[in-house]
Amino acid sequence: MNCEICGREIKGKGFKIVVEGSEMTVCPSCKQYGSERKPSIASQPGARRVVLKKKKSSTKIEFQDELIENYHLIVRREREKRGWSQEQLAKKIQEKESLIKKIENAEITPEPEVVEKLERLFNIKLREQIPEVKVEGRSKRLSPTLGDIVIVKKKKK
Ligand SMILES: [Zn+2]
Numbered sequence: 001m002n003c004e005i006c007g008r009e010i011k012g013k014g015f016k017i018v019v020e021g022s023e024m025t026v027c028p029s030c031k032q033y034g035s036e037r038k039p040s041i042a043s044q045p046g047a048r049r050v051v052l053k054k055k056k057s058s059t060k061i062e063f064q065d066e067l068i069e070n071y072h073l074i075v076r077r078e079r080e081k082r083g084w085s086q087e088q089l090a091k092k093i094q095e096k097e098s099l100i101k102k103i104e105n106a107e108i109t110p111e112p113e114v115v116e117k118l119e120r121l122f123n124i125k126l127r128e129q130i131p132e133v134k135v136e137g138r139s140k141r142l143s144p145t146l147g148d149i150v151i152v153k154k155k156k157k
Pocket residue numbers: 003004005006007008026027028029030
């Protein structure tokens with residue numbers, strides 16, 4: 001079985017998570033991208049879900065991963081610390097040498113999968129979580145609230 005986010009083979013059991021309403025099976029390192037599926041909720045395709053919603057919170061904070069400012073310098077530093085050439089580093093994460101060059105020169109923003117590989121290889125963090133406050137987002141589209149029970153039709157993608 002392969003991870004539905006990064007495409008890597010999942011060793012052992014995958015994690016079932018929910019990303020923007022769709023269920024995915026992912027590897028341990030990608031499970032942070034979604035919320036873990038609650039086993040108590042029926043997951044039949046097209047099934048209606050009854051979600052208990054606390055009415056009071058119309059403001060919610062979401063966290064977004066963002067690359068830290070000097071990620072390219074850190075990549076270079078970590079690589080040089082180990083005495084690797086850009087080519088050697090590229091081989092270790094199965095990417096092209098030209099990509100490493102561009103990352104270290106901050107010419108491109110690396111894909112999340114590449115960032116993840118670098119983080120794992122060097123055992124460092126290249127991302128930080130930026131809190132984002134959302135006020136009264138998608139709840140506007142829902143039908144009027146009946147008491148505190150909202151029936152949400154499962155989103156199809
Ligand atoms: Zn993955």
